Amino acid sequence: MGEFDFIRQYLQRQQSGAEVVLGIGDDAAIVRPLPGLDWCISTDMLLAGRHFFADEAAADIAHKVLAVNLSDMAAMGAQPRWALLSAALPQLNPVWLSSFCDSLFSLAAAHGVTLIGGDTTRGDYVFNITIGGTVPQGQGLRRSGAQVGDDIWLSGRVGLAAAALQQRLGRLRLPETVFAECNQALLRPTPQVALGQALLGVASAALDVSDGVAQDLQHILRASGVGADVDTTQLPTLAALRHGLPESTLLPLLLAGGDDYELLFTAAPAQRAAVAAAGIASGTALSRIGTITEQRQVLHCLDADGHPIKLDQQGYDHFG
Incomplete structure (x- = not known):
């Protein structure tokens, strides 16, 4: 299996998303913001040996990779909408990939997230997700609002x-x-x-x-x-x-x-x-x-x- 077979077979799944005009398959995704909403955008990188053990089950790795990014959206009070996944993998093992992707897309679907792109390369289990979400304009939670007595x-x-x-x-x-x-x-x-x-x-x-x-x-x-x-x-x-x-x-x-x-x-x-x-x-x-x-x-x-x-x-x- 080659890199592009992996993308087509495992990552290019069709999911609905009102803001997503164009997803995986072109040089870039197209996202159309909806009126009255602010975009929240965050990214997190997870490395084997630093954030998870390399011999963990693929499904558990996938869950954590996405969950920690969803948590950033939660902290802003945002509704997660789309994500970009970049992954470095030592090999393309169909059994491992099926388990990883099933878990990733299951958690994504549970939160209404569409995977719209990313990148893949050979390497030692590094995953980076950039996630975007929406919050009513001007209402996003921040770190800067705490008041004495709170x-x-x-x-x-x-x-x-x-x-x-x-x-x-x-x-x-x-x-x-x-x-x-x-x-x-x-x-x-x-x-x-x-x-x-x-x-x-x-x-x-x-x-x-x-x-x-x-x-x-x-x-x-x-x-x-x-x-x-x-x-x-x-x-x-x-x-x-x-x-x-x-x-x-x-x-x-x-x-x-x-x-x-x-x-x-x-x-x-x-x-x-x-x-x-x-x-x-x-x-x-x-x-x-x-x-x-x-x-x-x-x-x-x-x-x-x-x-x-x-x-x-x-x-x-x-x-x-």
């Missing part, structure tokens, strides 16, 4: 993916059933797209947690010119992790582990009922974990006694 909220649970990774690296030992649940979170994150859209007009600032709660929250603090106090006892996680790990092991997983792809957002206390309604509407558990303060770019992560916790590392840094 509540800090977190969706879902954090620390599971980091715990699974630490076990796979031989640095942690979890009970088999606990590891299985954590490993599922690592392999197949759930992008909170519906929640992001439900938070439009409710959240004052938002982002997705990819590199760790502490580090990603700092992005909001920097953009908004504020500080934050976080109650670490309110960080949502798997009960077996909270009760089965010492605090010295648990807190770095929850605050700095990353790979969670949950939404971290702020909202005024007057919006608590609206936040709860957004959680119910999207089927997402939400936890209030702290408060925005006036201490510019100062983050206090507090223990059960209200004492600040010192973290050796606040999150993942590709060049750290």
Whole structure:
């Protein structure tokens, strides 16, 4: 099988998309913006050995490759619309390709995403997706809107993916059933797209947690010119992790582990009922974990006694 056979057979699937005038097959795609909408555009690159293990199942790799990009759309409150996929593969194995593409297109279809192009080459499992979505004009969620006194909220649970990774690296030992649940979170994150859209007009600032709660929250603090106090006892996680790990092991997983792809957002206390309604509407558990303060770019992560916790590392840094 050659490169162009691969594209025609596996990638050139027909999908509907109101904005897509021309998809895969020409030198470029044609996308026609719809009136009254802003475009949100993002890109993420995933490499074997850095973001996933090269021997993972093809279906799991495909899911994560797209899910982390969908999560960026969720953080903006956007409806995902189209994606470009660039892939470096060591070989064109039909069995592997079928599993990868079936998983990719299944997740894409679940979120109304059309694959409109990209690039392929020979290499060691590198995937890059550029994703585009739409949000009502002027309403996109940003990092820069947090106000002093705002509540800090977190969706879902954090620390599971980091715990699974630490076990796979031989640095942690979890009970088999606990590891299985954590490993599922690592392999197949759930992008909170519906929640992001439900938070439009409710959240004052938002982002997705990819590199760790502490580090990603700092992005909001920097953009908004504020500080934050976080109650670490309110960080949502798997009960077996909270009760089965010492605090010295648990807190770095929850605050700095990353790979969670949950939404971290702020909202005024007057919006608590609206936040709860957004959680119910999207089927997402939400936890209030702290408060925005006036201490510019100062983050206090507090223990059960209200004492600040010192973290050796606040999150993942590709060049750290």
